[in-house]
Amino acid sequence: MTKRYIPVLTTLDRELPYFLVDAGQRWVQEHIVQPEGYLYQWIQCREGEGELLLGSKSYRIKEGMGMLLFKGTAHEYYAISSVWIVDWIVFDGQQVESFLKHIAGISRSAAYYVSQPEILLSRIQNVLDIGNSENTMKSMQCSGAIYSLLTDIVQYASLYPNNSANSLNFKLKPLFDYINQNYSCPITLEILAEVTGLTPQHLCKVFKKATNLRIFQYVNSYRIQKSKELLLQNPQMQIKEIAYQSGFEDSNYFCTVFKKLELLSPNQFRKTWLRKEVKGILRSNSGENPPPTNLPVS
Known part of the structure; x- marks a missing residue:
């Protein structure tokens, strides 16, 4: 079942270290072209295959893979199978760039292999559950959920197969x-x-x-x-x-x-x-x- 949550952002929300802009689940992905880029995004493939274009590089995005897109980075992606189903989250915040570049050591947009994809998908599910609840602290809870997602990306995602921090720790x-x-x-x-x-x-x-x-x-x-x-x-x-x-x-x-x-x-x-x-x-x-x-x- 397709789900989506778009919060109404206040000035205070935008001052959070991480804040949610948009999130969706089991989305039939359409062709997207962003020559000027957009906000930070994590888009994870559930079914089918797609292609991501970043400058002169192209990446095949299969089930169990994801795309981490940096704010302001030009990109294009589209389905190359009959149907391409993805979960995704769009976010921003004062600490996002610092976390990715200085703590996680991630400096650019790229495609990632995910060693335990269900863990990252559950983070997006958590954001949607928070968004669709009656909780008055949604913004702060979503901020914490985004931070958890980013730490999971560091732990379970890598540029090469079987090369995530979690997989390497096992080795x-x-x-x-x-x-x-x-x-x-x-x-x-x-x-x-x-x-x-x-x-x-x-x-x-x-x-x-x-x-x-x-x-x-x-x-x-x-x-x-x-x-x-x-x-x-x-x-x-x-x-x-x-x-x-x-x-x-x-x-x-x-x-x-x-x-x-x-x-x-x-x-x-x-x-x-x-x-x-x-x-x-x-x-x-x-x-x-x-x-x-x-x-x-x-």
Whole structure:
């Protein structure tokens, strides 16, 4: 069943970080030509096939694929099968460009493969449900739903098949498991490449795309997390031993990495949190037997 929702936008709505302009479901897509572009759009194929033209490039849009169109980008799209059924959402807002370019690392319009298309379709369904409800906070709820859609695009959509962040994380699970079990031992790129069955160079690219981190940034971050546990569980243990048990052969390097990530030295971190724990215990003990407040009057 075809559905559509077009909100009546107020000045306040347009000040939201993300706001809805239009949304539709199970739409029989007509031929669209926008030489001046339009607003931000996500258009996802349900059935049939279409073609997207962006400048001199053309993209075949099949079931399980979507088009992310940037505001003001010239484009054209049309069906190439007898019927092309799509779900779509049009949106704008003060934070959209910043999110896409600086957080998601998406800088231009393109066609995307979607590893779990039903998740993104459910986001559009959610927007339509909000729009067709009697809720007086529709605009804010739609704003949140658009943000969720964008984060799902980052997680489940990619320019190439089986290359979404979600798919890559699945491929990297043996690596995460290995680091979890062996963080206190020497870890090399060659070992991690062997664990995942990838070449070192390809592993670095895959890991960066999946996590937005370099591999040894992640390894160091994981080791520092484990070192924090040791610092608090073993108040008398020397920093050199903490470093060694956390996988750092050089205690000076351990202290440098720790301070860079936590903005405190290991000793400062330990003293700060142990002091907080002592205060918490004293506060708890002082409240065990509070003075009575309803003593009888003599």
